[in-house]
Amino acid sequence: MSDARTEILSRIRTALGTEAPAPAAVPRQYRSGGEHAPGSAEVLDLLVDRLEDYKAHVHRVTAADLPALLASLLAEVPASSVVVPHGVEGAWLSRLADVEVRTDSREAPLSATELDAIDAVVTAARVAVAETGTIVLDGETDQGRRAISLVPDVHVCVVRTDQVVQTVPEAVRLLDADPGRPLTWISGPSATSDIELDRVEGVHGPRTLHVALVS
Structure with a gap:
């Protein structure tokens, strides 16, 4: 509360002969995790x-x-080119045929124009939240710069089953281990709607999201 407002309210209470009420206690019993x-x-x-x-x-x-699945998904696009962060596992791409693989890194980033000409992107993930259906990328070398997961029209995201937590607080605790990393929170393909609630996909990110849940 500003000093001026405090002074004004104090004068009102004095004029009315009332004391300021004690602030009400605010319950802070937030969930810290899920039951699973x-x-x-x-x-x-x-x-x-x-x-x-x-x-x-x-x-x-x-x-x-996984390599066969990625090859099949990219063939369905169909993708003639794919961008991957430089830290992605090479074995994931071992079954690709007739697909140009472009590697992106902070040291050698592809331009927005180059990314716009690429059909798909393949990344890993840091954590996934079950209750909200959200996947979080934190810029690690197997996830790459934010731009590569936002510009291509198709995003194939690889999530290990042990990376899936139930609640947001659990995910935040994991992400807090590296607080300086840029975060991208993904809940389905990019979508928006107009005043008539007509859904439009791909406006500010990938139109199609494939999630490979790897056990």
Whole structure:
């Protein structure tokens, strides 16, 4: 409260002969976590339900089958080019054929014009929140700069099952380990709506989001 307002209210209370009431206690019993463990079946099912509700495409796959899945998804686009952060696992891309792979890094970033000409992007993730259907990227080398996950029209995001937590507070605690990193919070493909509630996708980010949930 400003000094002027405090002074004015004090004079009013004095004139009325009343004392300032004691401030009411505000309950602060916020949830610090969920009842289900990270990566549990309940948490994974909830994440899938939320993502699909947001019109994301979810693919549950083993680590051994991930390269084949990525090749299949990019073939469906169809993608002639894909951008990946320089720290992504090379084995993920081992099954790609007839796809130009462009690597992006902070030291050698692709321009916005170059990214706009690329069909898809493949990244990892830092954490996923089941209750909100949100995937968070924190700029680590396997997730890359924010621009690469915002400009191409198709985003394929690889999330390990052990990265899935139930609640936002759990995710925030994990992200707090590296507070200086830029965060990108993704809840489904980019979408907005006009005053008549007509949904439009791809306005300020990827039109299509594929999530590879790897166990």
